[in-house]
Amino acid sequence: MMATGRMAGRIAAALLALVVGAGAAEAEPPAKELFAARTSPAALAPESIGFYSKGCLAGAAELAPDGPHWQAMRLSRQRRFGHPTTIAFLQQLSEEAARRGIWPGLLVGDISQARGGPLPYGHASHQIGLDADIWLQPMPAQRLTREAREDFPFRSVLREGTLTVDDRIWTDNYRDLIRLAAESREVQRVFVHPGIKKKLCETAGRDRAWLNKVRPIYGHHEHFHIRLRCQPGSDGCTPQASTGSGDGCDELGWWFNVALKPPPPNAKPGKPKPPLRLADLPNQCRVVLNAPATGSGNPVMAAAPRDAIPAVLSYAPIASVPIPTSRPIQ
Known part of the structure; x- marks a missing residue:
């Protein structure tokens, strides 16, 4: 009887610890608030932790606001951080696109926060420093001021009120830029609006292997991901x-x-998901969040991997777009 009582006591203590732990997790602010408050990278070795929509980033590099063939947009968002390979890739993509006469310069949107993690608004992904948005419009010949980049308008490439690409805007250069990105061995996915995917399918020609990585997704008619x-x-x-x-x-x-x-007029709106808590992320993200900062957080001009962008357009197919579910996997 005494042994049974001790066992019952242990179970009760364990249950109490679970309840207390759950209460402590609920008492923490949402993870998006915690990570948004960290504006300098964690002084740790570079590492993407977790999944693209549930994770964090250690040892981030920062994309400079301006480069020879890119400009970072919406600087006040503090989302110019990524895994060093991501930053290097964006730099080399911009240079290769300009060298080939495809695109004069990239307008780079959101990458990740200084330590990754959930963002306060705008994305479910972009949490581990391996996602980046490229605006679907060339960099203007005249450099935009920091102030202008805050409200420079997005521009859709779809004809207004339709799901079809507007041929008054779209040229083969748009296709070739997306193709150049997709053909890099570093790239896992390129997300575009279904109307853009349709246009790419119609104009790709006989060499279609690169379309394999290009996945249709909601939105993404003003930028590609x-x-x-x-x-x-x-x-x-x-x-x-x-x-x-x-x-x-x-x-x-x-x-x-x-x-x-x-949706039908009487359709009920979907119930929003509760915000992620730190306890929902991999355990290592708590270490990343609380790690010392790297210092000034000055922009990093990382050297691009030599094989990040192929010298010629060549790509061995590895994947395709499966029939989507009701909520396609990003």
Whole structure:
């Protein structure tokens, strides 16, 4: 009886600890507030931790506001940080696109926060320093001031009120820029609006392997979203599943016939998900959040990996776009 009583006591204590722990987690502010408050990278070795939509970033590099062939936009958001490979990739993509006469310069949108983590608004992903948004408009010939970059308007490449690319805006250069990004071996996905994917399918020509990585997703008609693979040294990074084979062009019907149709007038709005708490993220993210800062947080001009962008347009197919579910996996 005494042993039974001791066992019951231990169980009660364990349950109490769980309740107290859960209460403490609930008492913490949402993780998006905690990570937004950290404006300098963690002084740790570079590592992407967790999944693209549930994780954090150690040892981030920072994209300079201006480069020879890029300008960072919306500087006040403090989202110019990424894994060093991401920063190097963006620099080299901008240089290679300019060298080939495809694009004069990139307007770079959100990458990640200084320590990654959930963002206060705008994205579910962009948490581990391997996502980056590129605006679908060339960098203006005249440099934008910091003030101008805060309200410089987005521009959709779709014809107003339709799901179709506007040919008064779209040229082959848009296709070639997306293709250049997709053909890099570092790139896992390129997300675009279904209407853009349709246009790419129609104009890709016979060499279509690169379309394999280009996935349709909601929105993304004013920018395209590049996602890099988990990098060496990031053992805690959770990769995305393979998307098989094929170009995905025969799977667009679901988007236009189901996903993008207006909801019925009496449809109930979806219930928003509760914000992520620090306890929802990998345990290592608490270490990242509380680590010392790297110092001044000066912009890092990282050297690009030599093979980040291929010297010629060549790419071995590794994946395709599967038939989407009701909530496609990013």
